[in-house]
Amino acid sequence: MNDDDVIICRCEEVTKGDIRRAIRSGATTFKAVKKFTRAGMGLCQGRTCRRLILQILAQETGQTPGQLAPGSYRPPTRPVPLAALKGEES
Amino acid sequence: MKGPDVVVVGGGVIGTAVTYYLAKQGADVLLLERAELGGETSSACDGFVILQSKSPGVHLALALASAELYRGLADELDWDIEYRNCGGLIVIEREEELPAMRTFMAKQQAIGLDVRLLLGDEVRRLEPALAPHIVGATYSPQDSQVNPLQVVLGFAQAARRLGARVRQGVPLQTLRRAGARVSAVVAGGEEIPAGAVVLCTGVFTPELLTPLGVELPLRPRRGQLVVTEPAPPLVHHIFLCARYIAAKYHPELLAAAEDEALRLGVGLALEQTGSGGFLIGSTREFVGWDKRTTPLGIREIVRHATRILPALAQLNAIRTFAGLRPYTPDGLPFLGPVPGWENLYIAAGHEGDGIALAPITGRLMAELILTGRTSFPLTDFAVDRFARGKDQGGQLKVTP
CATH class of the missing domain: 3.50.50.60 (FAD/NAD(P)-binding domain)
Known part of the structure; x- marks a missing residue:
């Protein structure tokens, strides 16, 4: 079955096919897939797709998801209004 | 072999x-x-191909030659580098900064950069989202952006x-x-x-x-940045502020400053990227190899950016990060x-x-x-x- 059209990262609209192509052209870590495709870089910061991407990476590279570095989590980890980050009432 | x-x-x-x-x-x-x-x-950087920030002299001349190569680069490489000749603004917040910016600009013009000073409403006509207190900006149509x-x-x-x-x-x-x-x-x-x-x-x-x-004599200098959620087009140019120029060329002036933002070397570097999100920077700090972001650094960046573009305060930050820049004296x-x-x-x-x-x-x-x-x-x-x-x-x- 061809599931290349399945959307993996909804925030950035990245499909399974996009991710497979990135892996096959040398992006063999979570970090590299993210940089190639922008998967996981959108509004939810990979909350949904991180595990899916690791699964695809594992399949394509013949590893288990546990063997792969999961990538970094960057603060604030959930959307925070800039008005709040200013640390003032506004 | x-x-x-x-x-x-x-x-x-x-x-x-x-x-x-x-x-x-x-x-x-x-x-x-x-x-x-x-x-x-x-x-871990912005995607500016900005000429206005370059010191008038061999630095700007080199940047002009590089900008020329960027024009045809996407075709030459057969790769979408998201090159956009968007033009850039160096925003001036204080009257006191005007004379220095005029001098900086005149020297750049002498080297062949197309750069001009827009005052008050002239610059707000170009970018209506700018705050009312903005005195003006230097503008160059030659500034561009890419996806690094x-x-x-x-x-x-x-x-x-x-x-x-x-x-x-x-x-x-x-x-x-x-x-x-x-x-x-x-x-x-x-x-x-x-x-x-x-x-x-x-x-x-x-x-x-x-x-x-x-x-x-090369040292790591940390720059912290904030990324926002995607938003409809709010600005059309890339932005620096006049203080960025000071932070870049005179770190010694900043180290002694009382103001927290000044000590961290905060100067505005802002772009709305191809994906619609804002990339907002940046600090310029000597903290060794530490690549973490700090609440203080992020707070000062956000205060500075929202003062210049108040509408940003409504947007959500989704990610912060920092990179180390190779500083030379x-x-x-x-x-x-x-x-x-x-x-x-x-x-x-x-x-x-x-x-x-x-x-x-x-x-x-x-x-x-x-x-x-x-x-x-x-x-x-x-x-x-x-x-x-x-x-x-x-x-x-x-x-x-």
Whole structure:
């Protein structure tokens, strides 16, 4: 079955096919897939797709998801209004 | 066994550019990247190809030559680097900053940059989202933006097509010396004979040179950035502020400042990227190798940015990150041979200008390595320029 059209990262609209192509052209870590495709870089910061991407990476590279570095989590980890980050009432 | 003509060390924007231009000239090139392409400074920066921020002189002249190469680069590389000739603004918040900006601008005009001063409502007509207190801005239609990662990937894949080999996950261990030459590099447990070696290793360059007894005055300087959720177009240009210029060229003035934002070297660098999100920077801090973001740094960046563009306060931040920029005392990169060596070169130390200067750096380094001559004089970028000033020996400081 061809599931290349399945959307993996909804925030950035990245499909399974996009991710497979990135892996096959040398992006063999979570970090590299993210940089190639922008998967996981959108509004939810990979909350949904991180595990899916690791699964695809594992399949394509013949590893288990546990063997792969999961990538970094960057603060604030959930959307925070800039008005709040200013640390003032506004 | 015969090795490659040139081994390029470092797969950031500079290393991939050097690899590409060498391969374009027909050289047999091997690029060694210790982790992955664009994994350090080149993926933790903005995508400005901004000319207005360059010091009027050889720095701006070099940037103008680089901007010219960027125009045709997407076609040449056959890769979408998201190049946009959007124009740029350096926003002036205080009347006191006007005279210095006028002088800076006049010198830039003399070198051939199209830059003009827009006052008050003139600049708000161009960017209605600017706050009412903004005094004005210098504007250049020549400023542009790119996606830095796509530039790295674009150079790398085009170089591969021209026959270059790009190897990731292969750290440089040792340079083998034979007289005044590097005979081979040892990397990834393998000894690779090399015709020439060029270090495009940014902030990591000094640690590679120390074993050779060469000291390079290059230090990591942290820049923190904030990314927002995608938003409809709010601004149409890339933005810096006049204070950024001060933070860039006069860190000594900032270190003593009372104001928290000034001490952190916060100067606005803002763009709305191709994906609609805002990339907002930045601090300029000397904190060693610490790549973390700090609540204080982020707070000062956000305060500064929302003061200039109040509508930003409504947006959500989705990510913060920091990168280390290779700072040099005069704001210019090191481009040239390592004194005392016949075939060892450095292209590093671009601080926040690596993206803007990558194409010209790649092209000039290729010319230098393959022909011994360059179409743009590199005297001001000499690797030993600081050592020469200090003791008239004309030699880089070398420990026995």
